[in-house]
Every structure is written in structure tokens, then in C-alpha cells.
Amino acid sequence: MPPYVVKDKCDGCKGKEEPLCEQICIGDLMTLDPGTGKAYCRSLRDCWDCMSCTKICPKGAIEQRIPYQLGYHGAKLIPMIGTDSITWTCVDINGKVERFTYRTRNKR
Amino acid sequence: MDDSLKIGIYLCTCGGEVEQAVDAGLLAKEASGWPGVTVIHKDASLCSTDGIRKIRGDVEKLGLDRVVIAACSPFFKVEEFSGLGINKYLVGRVNLREQCSRVHRNNPEHATKKAKTMLRGSLEMARHSQPLQPLQLPALKSALVLGGGVAGINASIDIAETGHEVFLIEKSPFLGGRVAGLHRYFPRMCPPSCGLELMFSKLKDNPAIHILTSSEIDSISGPPGNFEIMVRTCPRHIDAERCVLCGKCLEVCPQNAVIYPEGPSFPNAPAINRKLCIEGCDKCAGACPVHAIALDEEEKVSNSKAGALILATGWEPFDPTPLAELGYGRLENVVTGLEFEKIAGKHGAFLRGLKRIAFIQCVGSRDERHLSYCSGVCCMVSIKQAILLKEMEQDTEVYIFYNDIRTPGEYEDLYRKARQAGVIFVKGIPSELKPGDANKINFSVFDTVAGERLELSADLVVLATGMRPSSGIAELGGKIGIALNKNSFVESHLQCYPQDTRRAAVFSAGCCKAPMDVSRSIESAGAAAVKALQFLTGGIEVVPDHSAVNTLKCDVCKRCIEECPFKAYALDEKGFPKADILKCRRCGICMGGCPLAAVSLGELSIVQLSEMIDVFDRSYLDEDEPVILGFLCRNDAYRAADDAGLRGIQYPPNFLGIMVPCAGAVNGAIVAKAISTGIDGILIAGCPDSQCHYIQGSALAKTRLDDISNKLREMYLEPERVRFVAVSRDEPEKFARAVTEYVSELKLLGRNPLRL
Incomplete structure (x- = not known):
């Protein structure tokens, strides 16, 4: 999609x-x-x-x-990019929210 | 990162001031275990000779690579702490006094914890700092002055007398500008010819001044200090050296193509406007007794190089024709103030024969439909003219119809003199001028002081019209790349940098920046000349702390080029944006706007901020206490925060302040990183929009924060976790209140779910 x-x-x-x-x-x-x-x-x-x-x-x-194979209508994937981090907010079709923060190698 | 760096931490208790809230001993003990810390020294007065000697000694003996000084605000003792035997950009400052101990006096335990966090952050900042050495850039030892009125002439003389070359460019065939057309000028009431002739002789005698009349700027290129200017010069067709001003050319010309100087002028010879000539006519050349006329001269384009530019393009009078009720252009004896000067100069006898003369003030001025501002000189001009009339003929009745008389300073004396001389001042503006018998003008006016209507007729009505900037300024401004204000005058930050424009090494003088009288014009010319000389003398010393683009990350989206308020950016030979070191004003708006966080200032880089945020303890106070990261603009908010410290205004210790050059320098990625690694709230404090030293920094910061706020909402986080507050330099209470309120709001929101 x-x-x-x-x-x-x-x-x-x-x-x-x-x-x-x-x-x-x-x-x-x-x-x-x-x-x-x-x-x-x-x-x-x-x-x-x-x-x-x-x-x-x-x-x-x-x-x-989000393509329907991954999540149906209502599911969301929202990235937020920091200087050397990325935070993903995952919302499933039932509105359950999960967030993951990772380090990236974008710093320099 | 390079962990082999040797770092010295110096704690100053400011004679016990810091220790009132912060336990410096504990702080020193904690800090000794931090990476790279080679020496920790606590002193009661670091800025004393002994304190400085101690740091210098350590730098030398221990070979320190970085020094962190935890003491007063970085705005204090700048001189002392820049001579430590180490590059001053490697010296970090922690504001323990103004932004910690003094503002958290009732809470020593938390103040010490905050001090520790601040110190840890600054240590990380210092570790990632870069040494910077000033560069010497060549500047041409010449200036180009645009406009040959009093402002331009004076600026040229001032610069040339210090031995620098000056190119003086004037659009019309003569120097002298508007002042050459005046009969007398105030407040000394002397004829302008006297002052102008003195200026002309100085111009003539100075070989460093190159005068180009009938000339206009074609194009300007090159960086500040090395401008290259193409000047297009129309020929005069008359050799000013030979001309004896006999006036024969004027007599024989069938087309009125000979422009004859009206007042004192330089060069003192007429010019011929070939556009008006009839094909093949050479009557003037035949009539000239000294063979000074050369009709075959051609237009020339010359190339001048200059280190600095001064704009002195002057003004033009407001045209009162649109105010139909005043009958200008329709009624014979209605003239403008500038026309009156000419009459007073040449037809004194005519004026002496008049019985009653009326001056109408504020024609078109302070009127949203025409000139929304007060020109500030018309009152004095009419008063001057009224006094002259009274001196010519005591019995002439002179009326001045006004809204408000504005005669500041010494000028009040002339106002008083006019009253004593019998000039009649009436508060009220005539509504409509009608033709009467024998060329008289009839009108009625409501005298608002006496409360009655007057019916009068006058022999001559003088309209005191205001000043507007020269019509060419818009086009010229476009060529140079400067900004104009809403009234089309050259924009400048009137209080802090009155002679500066938005372009480095381009200065403004005289009426092109605001309406002013002759004396103020000359004053501003001197000021602009000094500013230009600063640029020209001894080359240009600049520190390379300007913004630099990391070309490994840059995607050439050109947002920096678009958002830079000073148009400092251009693409370099490899196709990446590059800020001109001389045009850049170090505001960091590009650093704040870069979507890839690829732009950094020399003094404050994205890496430094990012690393500092990493080391902040998210729970330095308590698990439930919110932590706020504050980005404070250097010009206003940070200083207001310092003032809060000086006055001892208390606010919660949940707030960690970081100085940034401008609110616009805070990159979204920094904010995103702080939020996503658990900081509870981000507060950006900048100047109110109209006061931003970098024009649009605060406005941009607001829109960028709005974007982040929207993103937080999408992420099901509280959009209130980012906030902008406008704080003026003199609003420490407002600053402290904003912090206090924000802390209690965040407490209600609860801790950031992203905090680990």
C-alpha cells in the first residue's frame, strides 16, 4: 500500500x-x-x-x-528519527500501542 | 570517541555563593570517576589571578586537552577564562551559579543533583568540541558608495581620508542630492551651498575618491570584502574641465535637452540628455565658445572592486497629487515644501509681495493610505520657512496648520522663535482648497484648540509633504540582496546594528534607511563609514565558527539555502550547499532546519548536543520527577534565565538549560532524540517574533516544534511534551513562571513512556 x-x-x-x-x-x-x-x-x-x-x-x-498482510485498516507504523536513534510506534488493528527505540549509525 | 583526552574540571564556589545550595565537595568526588577526568580542583575564586594561574599551570604541566569550568554564567569573566593557555573553544562553561545554586536555594539536595547532571553534560560537550583558529581573509582596501547626496558624500570623504579608495556612484549628473535644491537648512539657518562647497572641495582634493556621475549599478557579484561591481555610466557630453557655465548651449537647444545645475553642484557643468536630441542636431556644439561639447561620447560600462558597500540612495518627496482636495497641480499657488525652497532661493521679491501664506502639515503623512509614518522633518521645514518669511517681511501673515508639532531637542528653540516672530499655529488641517479671486486660495479649517471654524484665503499654500525612499531602491535592493522594511526603506536592526543591512559588508546611511534631516543624515554617514572601515582595515579576521555542512550526510534538499535569513548559502563546486564565512551570522537556523541534521556550527555541533543528551541521567531527581531540557536563545532567554539567577527568582530544579545561538538552531532530530530517550519535556525559549536578532528564528522554531508536536500526537504521546515560549531579555519572572508551570503540567502528564 x-x-x-x-x-x-x-x-x-x-x-x-x-x-x-x-x-x-x-x-x-x-x-x-x-x-x-x-x-x-x-x-x-x-x-x-x-x-x-x-x-x-x-x-x-x-x-x-500498512499492507493488509501486515496489519489491517487501523494499523499504523510511525517512525520518529533522532540524531542517532529511531523510535517506532506500532499500533495494531485493536489500537494496541507499542514503541521501540533503536540506536542508528547516523550520528556522524 | 577518543577516551584518551585529558580533561580538567574546575569548580568555583564564587566565594561560597555556589555552596549555599550546591555541595561542591560531593560534586568533585562524583566527578573524579568520570571518563577522562585528569584533575579536579575546587576554588573559592577561579577568576582571581591565583585561580587563573592554577588552571594555566595545570594546562601546561598535565597537558590538558579540555578544560571545564563550573562557575558563573558564561557571560561573566569571558576575558579571564579565554586566556588559559588552551584554545578558548576547548573550554567548557557550566552555569552553576545563575542557573543552579541561586535559583534552587531552598532545595540543596536537588540543586546538587542538577549540578552534577549539568557538569556531566558539559564534560561531554567539551569532549566533542573542536579547536578553532581565527583566519585572516583579504579585504580590498576600497569602498563603493551608492548615492551622491550629503550622506554619500560625507561617507566617501570619511573613508577616503583614512587612505582607502572610494568609488562614489551617483545616478543624476550632479552630486549634492536633495540638499543642493534647498535655500537654507536648519537649525543654523545657513545656506547649504556653504557646506556643500566645502564638501566638494574635499572631494576634488582627494585623489582616493573616484566620482562616477550619471551612473548606475548593473550587477554586483563576489563575497563581502571582495565585491565586483559593474557600473554603467551615461556620457555627460560636456567636458566639465573646459565648461565656463556661459549657458549658451541652454539657449540654443531646441529640445530642452541641456540639464543645467540648479544649486551648487559638482561637477559644475551641465549635462546633455541625448535621448531628447533631434537626430543630427549639433547647435550646442557650434555655440559652445570653449569647445567643451562632444556629442559622440558613448555609454561606458566599467568594473570596480570594493571591499564594502554603503547605500546612501536617499529619498524623494511624496507626490501630493492623489490628495485631490488639496488641489496640488490644479491650483496655481499650491506648492510643496521642496518647491518653496526654490521660490525662496530665486524669487524672494515675489514672496515679499504676498500678504498671507499658509503651510499645511502632515500632507499624506501618518495616513495609512499614503505614508503610514511620520517623516520627522516636515514640521521643522515649515517652521524654518515660516521664520524666513517673517525675516523677509515682518507684515506677512504666516499660518501653520498642523496635527502635532514635532520638534525634538534643540529644534524646540526654533519653534519658540517662530511663535515669537508672530507665526500663527492652528491645530487643524484645512479640508478643501478652492480657487478664489486674483489667484487666491480659499479654505475653511476647524481650529480644534479654539473650537471654532476659520474661513481664510491665502496667496500661497505650502504643502509639507513627507519623505519616501528613492523609487530605485527596490530594484537595487534585489541586485544586492538586501531586505526592505514595510515602508520600503532599507531594513536594519535599528537598535543593535543600525548601519547594518541583512548582507555582510553592506551598510546603509541617510534617508534610504529612514526619513531624517541633514544633520542626522551626516551623522549616520559617519557611522556607516566607521562600520565599513572596520571591514576594510587590516584584512578581515574571522573565526571559522560558521555553519558547515557535513557532505557525507547532505542530500542537497536546499532547505538551508531557503531558510537562511542572510542568504549566506550557495552551492559549492561539488554541488553541496556551503555558507559563506563572511555572510554567515552564526545563528544556526540552518542547523535547526536541516532534515538530516547535517549542518553544525563550529561552536555548537549536532554531535555535541546529541552526546550531551545521551549522558544526562533521566531520573536525576527522582523516578517521578519530570526532566525538562531547555534550549535557551543566547540573546534573550538565556540572559533572562541569568537574571532570574541574579535576582534569586526560584524555579524547580527539573529544568536543564542549554544555550543555543537562536531558538531556530534547535534541530528536530535533537528534540526527537531527547523525547525518544526518555526526556519528559522540551522547552525552547526564544525572543518574541519582532525581537528576534535573526529575523525569523523564533517563527521557524515554532513551526518546527508544531511538526514534532503533531508527530507525538500520532504516536499516541502527549503533544505537550514540546513547547515554545517567547521570553524577552528583561522577563526573568516570565521565564521562571514558564518553567514552573511546565514542570507542574508535566507532573500531571506523568513520566515519558519512553523513559527506561
């Missing part, structure tokens, strides 16, 4: 030419809509759900719709 861009939050990565989600997407699926200046996924069925765009978005504007 594809990423969903919250239009109110997305600021098109002010530099405009190539937003971060476009740069990071391994399938080259994300791009800016020249009309609105907001990002969108141009081929929904090709998304591999890697969530790179969700993680890198500086405005937290990209939400991931």
Missing part, C-alpha cells in the same frame, strides 16, 4: 527541484506536483512499502498505509 502525503503539512522541501522523498525513493515514485508544489506518489501500485520517504520527511507529512 502506498504512502499518503498530508498536503497541509508538506512544504515541498523549500528548495523545490527535488524533495527529499523523491531523492530517497528507491523506485523513483515520489515527485512534486508542479501545480500544488506538494509531493505525491506517481505510481501507487509500484510502492514496496520501504517507508524511506516516511522516515526522511522533515515535516512528518508522509503516512504509510
